Amino acid sequence: MTQTDTLTIREMCDTYAVTPRTLRFYEAKELLSPIRQGAKRLFTKQDRARLQLILRGKRFGFSLEDIRQLLDMYNRDGSNEAQLSRTYQLGLDRLAQMKAQRDELTIAITELETELREGQATLAAFRAAAE
Secondary structure, X not given: OOHHHOEEHHXXXXXXXXXXXHHHHHHHOOOOOOEEEOOEEEXXXXXXXHHHHHHXXXXXXXXXXXXXXXXXXXXXXXXXXXXXXXXXXXXHHHHHHXXXXXXXXXXXXXXXXXXXXXXXXXXXXXXXXXO
């Protein structure tokens, strides 16, 4: 493996807009396994691919445990049907949760807007009475 096949922690941070602390956290959780050269960490193409999947999974709201399980299912021989099937099922479940949250937020926003309009009208009435 040549030096250009790897990225330093700083290069990873710059490339993926993450902090060194984030990378160390994922390493501690055994989601990433950089090459260690003393205190230096070198991230391989596999680490970069895993980080992209981790970040995408976090953006979609998957737990780190779900992400770990999906990453652990990866099979280098290309037979990743089980991984894809599990990812698809988790995606469907997460989408349903997100839609339910959106619906709850829509209701809460509508209720809050109604309360604010009523509060505004009450304040206006108080101000008009004080004049």
